[in-house]
Amino acid sequence: MKKSYIITLLFCLIFALTGFAQGSKRDKVKALKTAFITTELALTQQEAEKFWPIYNAYEDELFELRHEKMKSYMKRMDADLNGMSEKEATVLLSQMESVEEETHQLKKKLVADLKNVISSHKIVKLKKAEEDFNRNLLKQYRENRSSKRY
Structure with missing residues (x-):
């Protein structure tokens, strides 16, 4: 070992x-x-062989969520936050909450998948x-x- x-x-x-x-x-x-x-x-070597593909897939999906989707939201906020209407802010907030929920679900999936490995x-x-x-x-x-x- x-x-x-x-x-x-x-x-x-x-x-x-x-x-x-x-x-x-x-x-x-x-x-x-x-x-x-x-x-x-x-x-262990056996754990690592199973762990890293699961963890790397998780990291890639998390990166996609945080950097691609949130980047677009941040651009919209930086562009004209003060000029944003209440309706536009409500839509943006809803989209941001959706990304947070996806992130939470992704973390739960990681734990469930890893329970079979470590x-x-x-x-x-x-x-x-x-x-x-x-x-x-x-x-x-x-x-x-x-x-x-x-």
Whole structure:
């Protein structure tokens, strides 16, 4: 078991380093997140083989929801929020709530799918790992931004 854990971790680190050598910022962050989650969950090779296709599909759908649909809503709000009628605001709000509901349903589906692959304990650890990763990423971003100001 320890050997498969080390192999999986090495694979993720190589993947992360490859991501830094080429690709977009999103790819780099994804590679780092993959390594972080694999380490935090201590996924076995068998778990990782089943876990990552499910998780990656979830991430892709979540990205689509947040960045494609919400981007269009944000453009509409930025364009003329003060000139927006009450009816237009009601429609926009309804669309935004719909995206939030889709996001919630997507998260529920992820948990249901993962229950067949990893333990509930690891699913809870996944939630914490995601939060920790996002917090660390934001912290690094802020530190890099503040160091460039001076």
